[in-house]
Amino acid sequence: MSVQFLKKGREAAAMAEDELRARVAAMLARLRAGGDAAALDYARALDGWDGPVLVTEEEIAAAAKALPQQVKDDIRYAHDNIAGFARAQRASLSETEVELRPGLRVGQRLIPIAAAGAYVPGGRYSHIASALMTVTTAREAGVGHVAAASPPRSGEGIPAPVLYALSVAGADRILKLGGVQAIAALSFGLFGLPRADILIGPGNAYVAEAKRQLFGEVGIDMVAGPTDSLVIADRTADAELVAWDLVGQAEHGPTSPVWLVTDDADLAGRVAARIPALIATLPPDNRAAAEASWGERGEIILCTNRERMAVEADRIAPEHLHVQAADLDWWRGRLSAYGSLFLGAEATVAFGDKASGTNHVLPTSGAARYTGGLSVLKFLKTVTWQEVSPDALRDLAAVTARISRYEGMEGHARSADIRLERFFPGESFRLR
Numbered sequence: 526m527s528v529q530f531l532k533k534g535r536e537a538a539a540m541a542e543d544e545l546r547a548r549v550a551a552m553l554a555r556l557r558a559g560g561d562a563a564a565l566d567y568a569r570a571l572d573g574w575d576g577p578v579l580v581t582e583e584e585i586a587a588a589a590k591a592l593p594q595q596v597k598d599d600i601r602y603a604h605d606n607i608a609g610f611a612r613a614q615r616a617s618l619s620e621t622e623v624e625l626r627p628g629l630r631v632g633q634r635l636i637p638i639a640a641a642g643a644y645v646p647g648g649r650y651s652h653i654a655s656a657l658m659t660v661t662t663a664r665e666a667g668v669g670h671v672a673a674a675s676p677p678r679s680g681e682g683i684p685a686p687v688l689y690a691l692s693v694a695g696a697d698r699i700l701k702l703g704g705v706q707a708i709a710a711l712s713f714g715l716f717g718l719p720r721a722d723i724l725i726g727p728g729n730a731y732v733a734e735a736k737r738q739l740f741g742e743v744g745i746d747m748v749a750g751p752t753d754s755l756v757i758a759d760r761t762a763d764a765e766l767v768a769w770d771l772v773g774q775a776e777h778g779p780t781s782p783v784w785l786v787t788d789d790a791d792l793a794g795r796v797a798a799r800i801p802a803l804i805a806t807l808p809p810d811n812r813a814a815a816e817a818s819w820g821e822r823g824e825i826i827l828c829t830n831r832e833r834m835a836v837e838a839d840r841i842a843p844e845h846l847h848v849q850a851a852d853l854d855w856w857r858g859r860l861s862a863y864g865s866l867f868l869g870a871e872a873t874v875a876f877g878d879k880a881s882g883t884n885h886v887l888p889t890s891g892a893a894r895y896t897g898g899l900s901v902l903k904f905l906k907t908v909t910w911q912e913v914s915p916d917a918l919r920d921l922a923a924v925t926a927r928i929s930r931y932e933g934m935e936g937h938a939r940s941a942d943i944r945l946e947r948f949f950p951g952e953s954f955r956l957r
């Protein structure tokens with residue numbers, strides 16, 4: 526019976542996936558053909574938004590005026606940390622050049638992408654942090670034009686804290702648009718925007734699918750799945766802190782896994798016993814999300830020693846990894862698959878989510894096996910160049926001509942031959 530049920534569940538999921546793909550493809554086609562007018566139609570139909578789409582200077586000023594000073598100071602604090610870290614990352618990267626052989630110089634340049642489009646999700650929460658993480662990082666990388674889009678709330682527009690965060694981060698243009706129409710506006714260059722060369726930022730299934738379908742035509746940061754978190758704790762850990770850290774990240778919802786990896790059965794028992802009581806103290810919606818996450822995706826993994834714990838963590842490759850154990854230096858050196866690492870009982874994943882400066886756009890669903898998260902690197906093209914002086918030409922052209930002929934590529938060989946004729950007239954070379 527359970528197998529039957531599972532199979533039905535999978536079929537339903539596959540059907541929903543097909544429907545989502547088809548719906549987003551149809552919307553993108555209509556938006557590509559219909560431009561601004563089609564985007565306005567979708568804004569009206571899906572978000573009940575009938576007003577202008579481009580945010581004005583006056584609206585930004587009004588948002589700043591309406592917000593309490595504490596809110597603005599807090600947004601500044603988070604922004605300055607994110608900008609400070611991104612700037613240090615940028616400074617750690619350098620261009621390079623090397624003379625591989627006399628007269629053969631090759632190099633690498635770091636060129637910022639010309640235009641980026643950041644999506645800031647709407648919905649139940651006001652995603653201040655997402656606004657900062659995407660736009661600030663693009664700015665610090667040196668991206669020429671940074672546009673942002675976020676869904677308008679009916680009758681209100683973009684929430685004031687999000688608007689303020691986008692302006693502090695330095696967005697050049699802000700669109701009151703959500704979902705597929707926002708992604709289309711950014712990548713097709715609707716409403717007078719330059720076409721984005723890269724799309725960044727989280728969003729719901731429609732947003733993620735639109736980015737996925739446009740990938741190739743435009744760059745994207747990543748295909749993000751539900752957020753996930755893993756806590757490593759040994760007998761030195763504080764069960765109450767560990768329990769809150771698991772509950773806090775379970776709040777993301779029923780599809781978000783949380784794991785506790787420990788070598789202390791007693792600690793595992795105390796954490797497991799404490800979690801339901803903590804969840805019960807949350808507001809109703811958050812409680813429902815955390816209950817579903819912990820109930821369906823919560824896992825405690827008991828290991829025999831710290832090396833086994835590290836192996837488990839590397840196997841899972843979580844988005845967020847928090848170590849509450851002795852000898853933090855050992856852990857930092859040993860762990861190798863995670864999006865962002867939080868070391869010690871004083872740290873917590875929420876710090877990185879909101880304000881400590883590292884990026885919160887991170888690899889999910891095990892993608893930390895092969896990539897890190899959003900950083901200035903995503904906005905920098907590592908491009909190469911070369912210059913060849915006559916000293917290098919004799920060997921380089923002859924080798925190139927011969928390799929081209931081994932491969933059967935006569936045209937390539939001739940473009941090398943002609944250089945030897947031009948720059949060394951009258952000399953003979955072995956070219957095949």
Ligand SMILES: NC(=O)c1ccc[n+]([C@@H]2O[C@H](COP(=O)([O-])OP(=O)(O)OC[C@H]3O[C@@H](n4cnc5c(N)ncnc54)[C@H](O)[C@@H]3O)[C@@H](O)[C@H]2O)c1
Binds near residue numbers: 645646647749886
């Ligand atoms: N991973 C992260 O870092 C992170 C951070 C914050 C938020 N998120 C994600 O952002 C998402 C927020 O979701 P949301 O939906 O509240 O906001 P959203 O901004 O992602 O999507 C809202 C838009 O969806 C579109 N939409 C809604 N129903 C539609 C339909 N039937 N057909 C076509 N388009 C439709 C509308 O245009 C609307 O503007 C969540 O999935 C959350 O997990 C992720």
Ligand SMILES: [Zn+2]
Binds near residue numbers: 774777874
């Ligand atoms: Zn979180």
